[in-house]
Amino acid sequence: MFQSVRLSMAWLHTWFGLVLGFVLMVVFFFGALSVFDREIDRWAVPQSRFEPQPMPSFDMVLRPVFESMQPTREAIADMAPRVNGPMPQTYTAIDRMGAYTTHRDPVLELFIGFDVPGAKDPEEALWAYRTIDPRTGASLPDDRLKIGSEFFYPLHYSLNLHWRDAGTWIVGAAAMAMLAALVSGVVMHRKIFREFFTFRPDKTIQRSVLDLHNLTGVVALPFHFFFAFTGLVIFAGIYFPVGHTQLDPLHQLSERLEAAETGLPHERAGVPAPIASVDAMVAEAQRRWHARGMAGEVGFLTLQHVGDANGYVSVYRAGTDRIALTGEGIHFKASTGELLREDPAPGAVGSVNEFLTGLHLQHFRHWLLRWLYVLGGLTGCVCIATGFIFFVEKRKRQHAKQGIQGARLVDALAVTTVTGMVVATLCLLIANKLLPDALPGGWPPRGDLERYAFWGGWLLAFVHALLRSAPVAAGRLSPAWAEQCRAIALLAPLAVLLNWIMTGDHLLRTLAAHYWPVAGLDLCLLASAALALLAARRLKRRASAAPALDTVKTGVTHA
Amino acid sequence: MLAAAMLASAAGMGWLALAMEPHWGQVFGGRARRRGTIRGLRLAGGLALVLSLCLCLGADHPSMAALVWIMTLAAAALTITFTLSWRPASLRWLLPGG
Numbered sequence: 075m076f077q078s079v080r081l082s083m084a085w086l087h088t089w090f091g092l093v094l095g096f097v098l099m100v101v102f103f104f105g106a107l108s109v110f111d112r113e114i115d116r117w118a119v120p121q122s123r124f125e126p127q128p129m130p131s132f133d134m135v136l137r138p139v140f141e142s143m144q145p146t147r148e149a150i151a152d153m154a155p156r157v158n159g160p161m162p163q164t165y166t167a168i169d170r171m172g173a174y175t176t177h178r179d180p181v182l183e184l185f186i187g188f189d190v191p192g193a194k195d196p197e198e199a200l201w202a203y204r205t206i207d208p209r210t211g212a213s214l215p216d217d218r219l220k221i222g223s224e225f226f227y228p229l230h231y232s233l234n235l236h237w238r239d240a241g242t243w244i245v246g247a248a249a250m251a252m253l254a255a256l257v258s259g260v261v262m263h264r265k266i267f268r269e270f271f272t273f274r275p276d277k278t279i280q281r282s283v284l285d286l287h288n289l290t291g292v293v294a295l296p297f298h299f300f301f302a303f304t305g306l307v308i309f310a311g312i313y314f315p316v317g318h319t320q321l322d323p324l325h326q327l328s329e330r331l332e333a334a335e336t337g338l339p340h341e342r343a344g345v346p347a348p349i350a351s352v353d354a355m356v357a358e359a360q361r362r363w364h365a366r367g368m369a370g371e372v373g374f375l376t377l378q379h380v381g382d383a384n385g386y387v388s389v390y391r392a393g394t395d396r397i398a399l400t401g402e403g404i405h406f407k408a409s410t411g412e413l414l415r416e417d418p419a420p421g422a423v424g425s426v427n428e429f430l431t432g433l434h435l436q437h438f439r440h441w442l443l444r445w446l447y448v449l450g451g452l453t454g455c456v457c458i459a460t461g462f463i464f465f466v467e468k469r470k471r472q473h474a475k476q477g478i479q480g481a482r483l484v485d486a487l488a489v490t491t492v493t494g495m496v497v498a499t500l501c502l503l504i505a506n507k508l509l510p511d512a513l514p515g516g517w518p519p520r521g522d523l524e525r526y527a528f529w530g531g532w533l534l535a536f537v538h539a540l541l542r543s544a545p546v547a548a549g550r551l552s553p554a555w556a557e558q559c560r561a562i563a564l565l566a567p568l569a570v571l572l573n574w575i576m577t578g579d580h581l582l583r584t585l586a587a588h589y590w591p592v593a594g595l596d597l598c599l600l601a602s603a604a605l606a607l608l609a610a611r612r613l614k615r616r617a618s619a620a621p622a623l624d625t626v627k628t629g630v631t632h633a
Numbered sequence: 634m635l636a637a638a639m640l641a642s643a644a645g646m647g648w649l650a651l652a653m654e655p656h657w658g659q660v661f662g663g664r665a666r667r668r669g670t671i672r673g674l675r676l677a678g679g680l681a682l683v684l685s686l687c688l689c690l691g692a693d694h695p696s697m698a699a700l701v702w703i704m705t706l707a708a709a710a711l712t713i714t715f716t717l718s719w720r721p722a723s724l725r726w727l728l729p730g731g
Binding site: 293447 | 635655706717
């Protein structure tokens with residue numbers, strides 16, 4: 075079909091890259107933002123702007139909160155179709171409950187899974203969630219969208235498209251395409267080493283864009299490869315769901331065998347029992363970690379079969395001192411505090427898996443590495459964006475002659491995914507600050523409105539890019555690039571200004587207090603505004619000098 | 634320690650770039666270089682990158698150091714490339730009197 079391997083690779087690289095590149099752009103950009111998801115949460119939820127806290131006392135702080143937790147009316151209604159018989163109004167039988175925190179979390183997230191009598195799948199629980207201030211146990215308003223960890227982060231791996239996990243599958247396909255694009259890209263590239271340090275901004279656009287595409291693809295190749303690959307490893311359970319489909323009976327059996335082997339009960343005993351002091355169990359776990367020479371902050375605390383004689387407490391370590399996503403879990407009998415089991419060190423396969431998932435999920439404490447990951451992610455964005463622009467540059471004059479609209483459409487989509495995505499993000503941040511604390515009755519929840527602002531802003535950017543794309547069909551530059559850059563230069567400082575007005579935390583104050591989560595985001599917003607302004611000016615100069623497109627700057631705007 | 638590692642990476646990448654003909658030209662103009670200089674630059678570049686790895690290993694747990702090092706190399710390569718494109722003369726400090 076193709077004359078040479080190189081040509082077939084070029085075909086694969088071009089078309090798979092183009093189609094799934096739009097998805098990859100979202101994955102890379104919001105992945106880069108997710109590195110600082112907790113910090114973005116602080117910016118979004120002013121009530122949570124204080125220093126990270128350790129796991130508080132269960133007996134004094136957490137227990138009363140857990141006792142007051144009930145599922146929301148929406149959650150009850152949502153589960154009703156999967157239950158035989160009517161849904162009860164209050165729930166008491168707790169299958170599982172716990173709390174999760176990291177070294178970057180001031181607020182603490184609690185969850186409870188209630189047993190529902192008559193559930194069609196007896197393993198399914200009805201979940202309730204609460205976010206508290208661990209210093210006092212006071213609840214935070216739960217209609218606030220944690221923009222970083224509840225919106226950008228899931229957007230990164232699921233596109234926030236939850237219907238039958240469709241988003242996760244699309245992202246998985248994109249990650250596969252990315253691996254293929256990396257391999258085919260390396261095969262196509264004739265001068266990997268000779269042009270390793272090559273970027274010629276003053277050559278033709280097509281040449282400088284290709285330089286930048288090669289540069290960002292090659293220097294960050296290990297990063298691109300490992301993140302696409304480990305992303306697939308993390309979701310292997312969704313992509314190959316053998317455990318819960320073909321092998322379901324085997325899975326049940328394996329769970330029972332595992333329970334027998336570990337001594338951690340799989341079922342309730344049906345005999346009520348009180349809970350002993352969990353604080354004493356946590357102290358014992360910390361003593362045991364300390365004896366093994368490991369840092370001893372608790373990251374994850376769970377109670378299984380609460381209030382039952384078979385109940386047990388699991389204490390996991392926050393593994394901030396290594397890459398591997400470890401827990402070194404220690405388990406106690408809930409009613410007596412007796413030690414049931416200490417998780418053994420993982421085997422070879424387990425260690426590799428922990429390293430690969432930990433590398434991607436970043437529970438470690440290492441600020442430099444975090445920033446380097448952001449750099450890697452943005453490098454990926456530049457690589458994909460320059461790929462789009464190269465595609466358009468290569469074809470637009472020919473398409474103009476032949477009267478084909480292909481280059482025009484790709485260019486409009488490129489504007490939407492490069493500058494449009496930044497515009498949408500800024501719309502979300504601005505909506506977060508503009509919406510009043512208490513909404514009038516009958517309005518959708520505050521968090522939903524923030525989401526609508528994001529999708530609405532993105533839709534507007536798309537419509538704008540399409541409407542302004544006519545010059546591309548004539549082989550010229552679309553004015554949408556410069557216009558959206560100017561929109562970014564306007565919206566980003568506006569977000570900073572609104573943060574100041576609504577919360578009183580202006581940059582001088584946050585910088586003086588060394589409160590980096592908020593100061594850092596404000597500074598990044600101002601920096602992107604400056605870059606966008608620079609890009610808009612360069613684009614204008616290019617447009618008036620020659621009917622062409624300055625691609626270098628549009629890529630850089632993503633920072 | 635990590636700052637030193639980043640500096641070593643940048644210097645290493647800079648020397649490796651100078652060992653290549655077009656980049657030597659960007660920085661030093663038409664000045665001729667001897668064969669020995671090229672070999673010396675390659676060696677210095679390689680050693681600086683190894684030194685950078687050692688510094689990373691000194692700062693963190695090995696699993697973490699490996700990642701920091703790889704990402705540092707990418708950052709250094711980008712820095713050197715953009716410096717070559719826009720401010721090539723500022724790389725002369727890598728080879729005083731070259």
